[in-house]
Amino acid sequence: MVEKNSTATRQAIIDACIESNRTGLNQGTSGNVSQRTDEGVLITPTSRAYDSMKPEDLALLPFGRKYGDYSGPYKPSTEWRFHFDIYTARPDVNAIVHVHSTYATVLSMLRKEIPACHYMIAAFGGPNIRCADYAVFGSKELSDHVVKALDGRSGCIMGTHGMIAVGANLDKAMWLAIELETIAKQYYLALQIGEPVILSDEEIERVRLRMKDGYGIWTEGN
Numbered sequence: 664m665v666e667k668n669s670t671a672t673r674q675a676i677i678d679a680c681i682e683s684n685r686t687g688l689n690q691g692t693s694g695n696v697s698q699r700t701d702e703g704v705l706i707t708p709t710s711r712a713y714d715s716m717k718p719e720d721l722a723l724l725p726f727g728r729k730y731g732d733y734s735g736p737y738k739p740s741t742e743w744r745f746h747f748d749i750y751t752a753r754p755d756v757n758a759i760v761h762v763h764s765t766y767a768t769v770l771s772m773l774r775k776e777i778p779a780c781h782y783m784i785a786a787f788g789g790p791n792i793r794c795a796d797y798a799v800f801g802s803k804e805l806s807d808h809v810v811k812a813l814d815g816r817s818g819c820i821m822g823t824h825g826m827i828a829v830g831a832n833l834d835k836a837m838w839l840a841i842e843l844e845t846i847a848k849q850y851y852l853a854l855q856i857g858e859p860v861i862l863s864d865e866e867i868e869r870v871r872l873r874m875k876d877g878y879g880i881w882t883e884g885n
């Protein structure tokens with residue numbers, strides 16, 4: 664469902680940012696959160712502390728106008744390009760969470776994708792979580808790499824940078840961001856003591872369909 668550009672929608676974005684810092688998923692203002700609305704993309708402004716952020720501080724990037732046009736008292740996050748381009752490429756995505764969470768970022772430094780080392784990888788739409796090629800933050804090149812890595816997926820690692828989770832709503836995107844960091848941590852730890860067993864593509868597809876079939880994972884996050 665596409666939310667309205669309302670105070671409640673704006674506050675929910677701020678709440679998600681505060682929550683991502685509280686849980687340790689993000690540190691400081693390095694991450695950013697956005698939401699598709701009826702009037703365009705709402706995104707956190709650049710370099711502002713979340714706990715003093717007000718709903719009117721968010722930037723709005725309207726669709727169908729000059730690329731980069733925005734309204735709001737502050738400039739949008741420097742990463743607005745990949746947020747905007749993901750919404751353009753992916754009609755199924757209504758919310759995006761980007762963080763530099765520790766374990767996903769450690770894997771990003773090694774440019775390692777996450778294979779099907781746990782069945783929960785299926786929650787991201789397929790048998791792996793890809794690692795996008797590196798490009799400097801805020802660039803169109805980075806945006807192109809990220810859109811490619813997200814093809815058919817709800818999350819990706821970003822080479823030497825961090826990670827992105829996308830969802831049909833903000834709750835789902837947040838849930839997937841936490842899940843991605845969890846799998847990254849588990850994969851990292853497993854690699855310390857051996858070579859994880861990787862599930863087959865067929866098995867991941869079976870899990871994916873089971874999740875879709877009311878396993879509860881999508882709605883309850885359990």
Ligand SMILES: [Zn+2]
Pocket residue numbers: 693694742761762763800824825
């Ligand atoms: Zn970043």
